[in-house]
Amino acid sequence: MDGKTMKFVQLSVQDFVARLAARTAVPGGGCAGALCGALGAGLSRMVASLTVDKDDSTTGPAEMKHVEEEARTLADHFLDLVDRDGAAYRKVIAAARLPRNTEKEKHARHAAIQGALKAAAGVPLETLRAAEKLLSLAKTAIELGNPKAVTDAGAALHLARGAASVALANVRINLLSIEDEAFVAECRRELSEVTKRFDLLFQEGERRLELRLV
Template sequence: MSQPTTSHQPTEAGFGGSPIGDYLGELAAKVPAPGGGAVAALHAAQGAALVAMVARYTTRAKDAEHRPVVDRIIEAADAARVRALTLADDDAAAFTAVGAAYKLPKESEGEKAARGAAIEAALLEAARVPAAVIDAADGVLALAAELLPIGNPNVVTDIGAAGAAARAAATTSQLNIEINLGSLPAERAAAFTAVLGRISEITARADSLQQEVLHAVRT
């Protein structure tokens, strides 16, 4: 994360209460936030929403034997969507905190020390949020894969779209974590090794899901 100058959140209600046009306008504006972190979280939210939609279309009479699983997926996907929207707000707040930390005074040795500690704490939080987005994306992908064999075939491509959104959420979050880690001490950065190590496995699962959906569409 480069040193921001100013920050801005879409509305006081957060991303969940912001019209899509307003959000995209803010995203296109010359302001540091919203940015890639919010985009990653919203990818996860969209993936979760698509999973929930397909599951709700899988409540026909012929789907009765799968109803307990489908109901569980609906509940989990709805919760994941809400969580991801919260993470979008958290990302904007974390970016704002980084900007505020860099603006702290640094005239005296005490001020320099306080500023350094504040910057480190803010950068850690700015890395923790996308790490949480990766967890959310992983969960959305797992739900999509579970739903695929039993989901309504008329909306099977939306399961693929959910997997693609989850993949984008994870890979975008990787970028946001790594840019923050570059400004942290090695011992602090090491805490994120495990979550970063999961990216290749997540993308592989997402790619596999994509191929399964394509196979379903083409046969």
């Protein structure tokens, strides 16, 4: 399969891990972080489905039906982000390899790199936003989900945190090379706001998890 058109999400788990371990830039941490989010969304959906009566969709907490529906959509979004993250970084590499023999070529290359870096920052920013949504779903699953699956909901909580931590770092490192000050300032503002909300939500989720484990 052509590495440039490959969809990482179509690989087996074993092959994906082997690709991560290979001496290539893609797939990398951003892809792995987005996959963490997909796994967390899958677990949240599983807990919800174990909570809502499979033979009667009108039973069970309304919040858990919402978790099941949202987690399905979120899992697909995270899987899309796995491949988009890899594609975005490839564009940065491609831009850096553009010719720079003349002033015109240098300007074109510079513009291409800056545009690619913005796109490369945008993908993990989406992952971070999605991770915040996942965290909320996981917290609800911890609170209202089937008690026998509470540790699965807890795993989803921590996978959401992993996805967010990776995404945050990747946005920040791309911002270091972006020259558009307004773009950088807006991204950093959003990072700060999301991180504050995320930390509070995660702490509450962990507290609820501890209460259900005693």
